[in-house]
Amino acid sequence: MAQRLQRRLDGVSWVDLILAALRIIIIVLIVVGAFNTLTSGKYTASTWVSLTISGLAQGSIYALIALGYTLVYGILLMINFAHGEVFMAGAFTAVFFAEWFDNIGFLNSSPIPAIFILILIAAAVSTAVAVLLERIAYRPLRGAPRLVPLITAIGASFFLQYTFRGFYGSGFKSYPTVDALGGVIEVGGISIPVVQIFVFVSALVLMAGLYWLVEKSKMGKSMRAVSEDKEVAALMGINIDRVIVFTFAVGGALAGAAGVINGLYRPQGVNFFMGFIPGIKAFTAAVLGGIGSVPGAMLGGLFLGVIESIGPNLVLEGLGIDGANQLKDAIAFTMLVLILIFRPQGILGERLSEKKA
Amino acid sequence: MDKPKQIIDLRYLLKMGLLAGIIAGYTAVIGMITVFDNRQLIAGVLTLGQILLVAAPLGFGYFVAHKAKGDHSAGKIIGNGAIIGILASIPSMLIILIGANTGIRQMFVNISPDLIAILTFGQENIYVGMILLAVLMVVAGVLGSALRLVPDLYRRAIVMGLAWTLGVGLMSELIILIIRPLLGRGFIRIFFSNGSLKPFAALIIFFVAAGFYLLWQNKGDVVKDGYANLSKGQRTTVRRGGMGFGTIVLLLLPWILGTFLSEVIDNVGLYILMGLGLNIAVGLAGLLDLGYVTNFAVGAYITGILTSTGAFGTLEMSFWFVIPIAILSAMCTGFLFALPVLRMRGDYLAIATLGFGEIVRVLALSDWLAPIIGGPQGILDIPKPELFGFAFAKPEHLYYIILAACLLMLFVSLRLNNSRTGRKWMAVREDEDVAAAMGIDTTLSKLLAFTLSAASGGLAGAIFAAKLGTIFPQSFSLLVSINVLSIIIVGGMGSIPGIVLGALLLIGMPELLREFAEYRLLLYGALLIVVMLLRPEGLWPSAVRRRELHDAMDEGMDLGVPHSEVVSHGQTITNAPRMD
Numbered sequence: 001m002a003q004r005l006q007r008r009l010d011g012v013s014w015v016d017l018i019l020a021a022l023r024i025i026i027i028v029l030i031v032v033g034a035f036n037t038l039t040s041g042k043y044t045a046s047t048w049v050s051l052t053i054s055g056l057a058q059g060s061i062y063a064l065i066a067l068g069y070t071l072v073y074g075i076l077l078m079i080n081f082a083h084g085e086v087f088m089a090g091a092f093t094a095v096f097f098a099e100w101f102d103n104i105g106f107l108n109s110s111p112i113p114a115i116f117i118l119i120l121i122a123a124a125v126s127t128a129v130a131v132l133l134e135r136i137a138y139r140p141l142r143g144a145p146r147l148v149p150l151i152t153a154i155g156a157s158f159f160l161q162y163t164f165r166g167f168y169g170s171g172f173k174s175y176p177t178v179d180a181l182g183g184v185i186e187v188g189g190i191s192i193p194v195v196q197i198f199v200f201v202s203a204l205v206l207m208a209g210l211y212w213l214v215e216k217s218k219m220g221k222s223m224r225a226v227s228e229d230k231e232v233a234a235l236m237g238i239n240i241d242r243v244i245v246f247t248f249a250v251g252g253a254l255a256g257a258a259g260v261i262n263g264l265y266r267p268q269g270v271n272f273f274m275g276f277i278p279g280i281k282a283f284t285a286a287v288l289g290g291i292g293s294v295p296g297a298m299l300g301g302l303f304l305g306v307i308e309s310i311g312p313n314l315v316l317e318g319l320g321i322d323g324a325n326q327l328k329d330a331i332a333f334t335m336l337v338l339i340l341i342f343r344p345q346g347i348l349g350e351r352l353s354e355k356k357a
Numbered sequence: 358m359d360k361p362k363q364i365i366d367l368r369y370l371l372k373m374g375l376l377a378g379i380i381a382g383y384t385a386v387i388g389m390i391t392v393f394d395n396r397q398l399i400a401g402v403l404t405l406g407q408i409l410l411v412a413a414p415l416g417f418g419y420f421v422a423h424k425a426k427g428d429h430s431a432g433k434i435i436g437n438g439a440i441i442g443i444l445a446s447i448p449s450m451l452i453i454l455i456g457a458n459t460g461i462r463q464m465f466v467n468i469s470p471d472l473i474a475i476l477t478f479g480q481e482n483i484y485v486g487m488i489l490l491a492v493l494m495v496v497a498g499v500l501g502s503a504l505r506l507v508p509d510l511y512r513r514a515i516v517m518g519l520a521w522t523l524g525v526g527l528m529s530e531l532i533i534l535i536i537r538p539l540l541g542r543g544f545i546r547i548f549f550s551n552g553s554l555k556p557f558a559a560l561i562i563f564f565v566a567a568g569f570y571l572l573w574q575n576k577g578d579v580v581k582d583g584y585a586n587l588s589k590g591q592r593t594t595v596r597r598g599g600m601g602f603g604t605i606v607l608l609l610l611p612w613i614l615g616t617f618l619s620e621v622i623d624n625v626g627l628y629i630l631m632g633l634g635l636n637i638a639v640g641l642a643g644l645l646d647l648g649y650v651t652n653f654a655v656g657a658y659i660t661g662i663l664t665s666t667g668a669f670g671t672l673e674m675s676f677w678f679v680i681p682i683a684i685l686s687a688m689c690t691g692f693l694f695a696l697p698v699l700r701m702r703g704d705y706l707a708i709a710t711l712g713f714g715e716i717v718r719v720l721a722l723s724d725w726l727a728p729i730i731g732g733p734q735g736i737l738d739i740p741k742p743e744l745f746g747f748a749f750a751k752p753e754h755l756y757y758i759i760l761a762a763c764l765l766m767l768f769v770s771l772r773l774n775n776s777r778t779g780r781k782w783m784a785v786r787e788d789e790d791v792a793a794a795m796g797i798d799t800t801l802s803k804l805l806a807f808t809l810s811a812a813s814g815g816l817a818g819a820i821f822a823a824k825l826g827t828i829f830p831q832s833f834s835l836l837v838s839i840n841v842l843s844i845i846i847v848g849g850m851g852s853i854p855g856i857v858l859g860a861l862l863l864i865g866m867p868e869l870l871r872e873f874a875e876y877r878l879l880l881y882g883a884l885l886i887v888v889m890l891l892r893p894e895g896l897w898p899s900a901v902r903r904r905e906l907h908d909a910m911d912e913g914m915d916l917g918v919p920h921s922e923v924v925s926h927g928q929t930i931t932n933a934p935r936m937d
Contacts, residue, residue: 015800018696079704096464137886146703147645148889151846153884154647154839162879166387169466280715283708321725330719337712340705341697 023342033315043313046190051309057196059266059305060203062192064244064258065282066289066297067210068130068251074227075247075291076142081153082133084279085160086252088272089129090122091163091259094288095173095270097121098263111180115264122256129160130252131245142178157279173270199265206257207298212249214294223247227292277329281308284336290349299347306330358887365425370437374444374498377417381494382448384409385476387879389469395871397553398526405527406475411612413495414445418501423494434502442498446491449476458485518567525562526554531869534615540879582818585883608762609752619752621868623824626759627817628864631837632844632856633766634813639842641779642806645707647838648714651694652687652811654721654833656818658730659683660739661828667738676742680819687815688808693806699800708732714835735829739822762820766767766813770853773809782806815821836878840864843881847888849895858897 003069037043065087072080080086092211099117101107105113137156141149181198208228225233226243262278263270280305289300311331321327339346395408418438425434448644453476456468477486504512516859525532530552533545548558611619638646663672663679698709718725722733730736742749742758749755773779781802784792793799805861822828840863848859863881867874880934888895 005435009756013800015696015699020696060813137890140890144889144893147643148893150645150707151842152703152886154842155882155889157882158839159882159886162876162882163383163387166389166466166467166879278709280711327719327725328862330716330723333712333716333719335718337697337709340701340709340712344701344705355505 001158024269025069026338028040029319030315033317033319036319037314037317042317042327045211046309049190050192051313052306053190053192054196055306055309056302057199057305058309059285059302060200060207061258061262061265061301062278062282062304063298063301064206064254064261064283065278066286067207067257067294069283069286070289070291070297071223071247071251073183073286074267074294075223075230075244076138078138079153079283080133080138080159080248080251081150081279082137082160083130083251083255084277084282085157085164085273086126086130086133086253087259087278087282088275089160089164089259090126090252090256091263091274092168092173092270092272093125094118094256094260095124095175095263096168098175098260099173106158107176108179111178115178115260118260122260123253124256126256126259127249127252130248130255133160134245134248147193157276161272161275168272170272172268175267175270177267178264181264195265199261200260206254210250210254210294219243219246243301259320280336281332284339286346287339287344288335292345293346296346296348303347304332304335307335307339358387365429365437370421370440371444373421374414374441375447377441377445377498378448381410381413381445382452384413385449385452385472386465386467387876388469388472389876390475391467391469391472392651392875396527396870396872397551398523399556399559400531400550400553400558402556403526408523410476411493414442414494414497415501415821417441417445418498419505419775420501422502422505431506434506435499438498438500439495439500440498441501442869443491443496445498446487446494449490449494450487453477453483453487454777510571514567514570514574517570518563521566522554522563524560526559526869528606529553531618535613536617538615579724601842604873609797611756613886614670616688619756621865623752623755623759624868625865626756626763627821627824628841628844629857629860630759630763630766630813630820631816631841631851632860633770634761634810635818636770636851636856637773637782637813638806638810639845641773642782642803643703644803644806645703645842646710646810647707647835647842648694648710648712648717649810649814649841650714650833650835650837651717652691652814653818653821654717654830655684655690655838656687656815657828657833658721658736658818659815660819660822661736662730665736665739669729669735669736670738676740676819676823677744680816683819684812684815687811687818691807691811691814692804695804700802709836711838714838718830718833718835721833733830735827736822737827739826739828741826742823749823755820758820763818766816767853769809773929774853778802778805806852806901841880843885845895847895849898852895852898855895855897859895862896 065083067085069080069085072078072083075139098107101114101118133156137152138149181195184193185197186192212220214223222233222238222243223246225236225238226240230240233243282301285300285304286297287300288304289296289298290295308328308331312328316327316331360546370711390406390409391663392406393396393409394404398408399403418441421437421441422434425437429437429457456473462468462741473483476490477483480486480489485489488927507515508606529549533549533552537545548555554562582863584592584595606613610622613623632648635646635649638644640647660676660679660683661683662669663674664676666673694710694713698706701709721730721906726732727734736783743756747788749758781792781797784795785799785802789799793801823833844863847863848857849855863884867877873880
């Protein structure tokens with residue numbers, strides 16, 4: 001017995017020990033913080049439920065964007081660093097139309113068709129950007145050493161940001177408020193804002209559509225085949241290029257739709273830089289759920305949304321950190337780093353090779 | 358690698374022409390042409406905006422003629438150029454029409470009356486302007502194709518002449534700034550007016566440059582033979598003389614350049630320092646560190662806290678004592694941040710380091726840490742370095758500190774490049790599994806790479822804090838990391854002259870030319886993409902990198918598989934690159 005233990009310990013390096021210590025510290029911090037907050041009785045149960053629901057709403061938006069990352073990764077094994085800008089392109093373009101619709105009264109007289117058209121516009125723009133991105137920046141580099149497409153993606157990200165700044169200016173715009181989405185619904189003593197229900201439901205509809213596409217349609221089958229093994233899929237007669245373009249297009253469309261939905265949920269802050277942080281958060285969500293896995297991206301998004309919503313109040317306040325809500329972004333980034341360190345395959349993913357540089 | 362010959366038919370011309378037009382139109386819609394139009398290259402005659410406008414049809418005309426050479430008659434080639442020109446003008450003409458007649462400016466803010474005026478050459482009647490534009494683009498296309506037809510020698514001479522003329526025109530303000538104290542205002546006024554070249558001066562420069570080129574081509578061999586015929590001793594003397602001259606120039610540079618330019622060179626120098634540091638992680642060890650700004654921030658904040666005489670300063674130490682502390686702190690940070698990412702693959706490593714960078718930035722801005730490091734208000738009253746009572750107050754003085762730091766880092770880099778540690782890093786970069794199999798402790802190697810690269814970031818941060826006198830968390834964003842990364846990538850990964858070149862181009866140019874500063878990140882992004890597509894080893898690469906990247910890409914792209922698989926089957930085992 002002692003021998004087996006000894007052999008087990010031999011395989012452990014000092015780096016592993018440090019990481020194990022880090023794990024323990026983090027878990028302790030979380031538990032202590034949560035304990036403090038909950039025992040202090042500062043927040044009621046209904047507050048937590050409200051926070052969770054708004055977390056689910058925000059999380060479903062992250063999920064839609066995360067799907068774009070995960071689909072591209074599944075097929076090309078690359079991180080489309082510029083996907084946040086694909087999101088921004090749709091959101092930033094549609095806001096002009098949203099303003100116009102509001103000015104002519106269309107938005108509030110017939111909100112459902114208006115929102116539907118906005119989503120179409122945003123999806124179209126985002127799809128176009130995604131497809132162009134693939135064609136110009138990624139396709140020529142398909143066999144290249146891994147560092148090269150990553151740098152190209154970073155370059156593309158900046159290029160797109162400043163292109164849209166050149167197009168639409170550097171000012172901030174806001175989505176108009178839609179009356180139909182205002183107000184709250186009472187469920188079991190908890191008031192849920194209508195807009196959150198709208199966000200969650202529309203995201204769900206889109207994700208269901210994607211699920212149908214990937215599982216039941218012929219193109220979906222091709223996508224799954226290509227992500228399984230590219231060369232063999234080509235041998236089976238699948239047009240790889242077309243599948244890849246389609247994948248980018250689908251990811252783009254979802255991101256564009258997410259742009260409008262996000263704009264209706266949180267109208268402020270539409271500008272050329274708005275894609276950066278949601279992009280990183282969505283990537284975190286994708287990795288959290290297991291990159292390459294579609295249900296993983298959905299789960300990861302929701303999970304991240306809830307954690308982001310509850311985290312500051314639950315853990316950080318309990319640890320005595322003031323102004324905890326400022327650090328909301330830091331929570332997402334910390335989650336990202338922690339996932340990458342401790343469980344890079346995410347919740348649902350397969351174990352990825354750690355070694356390849 | 359034989360690519361099939363491009364068939365130049367109408368469809369191809371259509372594609373190329375419209376592509377040229379879209380590029381020209383794009384530069385118009387994002388407002389680049391409007392901004393560039395403010396910079397005159399040749400007084401009253403040519404602005405940078407106009408050059409940008411015709412650059413696309415000119416370039417594409419040349420490119421298509423290049424593809425067609427030998428197959429088509431001269432007349433046909435020129436005709437192709439004209440077709441490209443006409444097609445290229447279509448998107449711009451659409452912009453004029455839409456801009457003049459609709460309210461599109463509410464969405465596309467840069468389709469302004471100014472833009473329309475530029476595109477129509479100030480004509481009252483926009484239709485006349487549109488015709489002028491079309492004619493101009495056709496001429497550009499024709500000139501581009503015609504250039505390809507000129508015999509090689511003269512063509513290169515023409516290009517050389519044009520490059521010099523436009524270059525001098527572009528840098529007129531800079532040149533005036535340097536020459537005025539030396540040769541006086543009168544001299545300047547002969548050649549320049551309004552901060553740009555006078556037309557006849559432009560012509561002179563063109564002919565002198567082209568002429569010199571032709572002369573060198575014809576008679577240059579005399580000089581080269583002469584040099585080859587020198588004895589070894591004489592050649593060493595020439596080389597030593599050259600190095601001596603270079604050293605004198607380097608030491609006197611701030612006094613030649615003046616205050617404004619010294620400030621520019623100081624910033625370039627700081628980025629060279631950081632570039633040399635990041636080069637250790639990215640260029641040598643292949644670890645894409647997007648969180649480099651954390652080292653910079655730690656160095657700056659430590660310096661701030663320890664030297665400041667203001668509210669957040671603690672010990673009010675001397676700058677010189679703080680430098681080693683700042684470097685050590687940065688190295689600790691580098692070490693700590695490296696520990697968790699040791700096991701990660703390339704892209705994940707990049708994102709994780711990016712995450713670290715962002716966490717640090719958010720923390721620096723937060724109210725939580727504000728009592729210690731100042732929050733958004735930052736740390737003020739950081740004194741300039743002092744030595745025996747002399748304060749390094751002006752940019753000219755700080756130049757020498759920065760120069761010393763760069764030389765130190767240069768020395769360290771050169772020694773590392775050629776050392777065992779350096780070779781270990783290159784082995785790890787190429788294929789970690791094989792390196793481990795060869796007995797290299799990859800963990801220690803990577804940690805060492807991160808820690809050493811952090812050191813130079815800390816040093817740069819310390820100098821930065823002293824130079825500015827105040828530090829704000831806003832200065833420590835992802836953009837700094839991206840700047841440093843771009844310098845390394847564009848200049849040449851792993852190549853030291855490349856880093857200097859990259860810093861001069863990417864940091865120096867925007868400081869000197871406001872127009873480029875306005876579109877700085879757009880150009881960075883485009884440059885990163887273009888460099889990766891065309892020349893991933895950078896502008897001035899080390900020989901090893903060029904071989905690695907081009908061989909790998911050719912091999913990998915034929916198979917369409919990721920590089921890692923190619924490497925394990927082909928290169929490292931049978932074809933190990935020479936370590937030079």
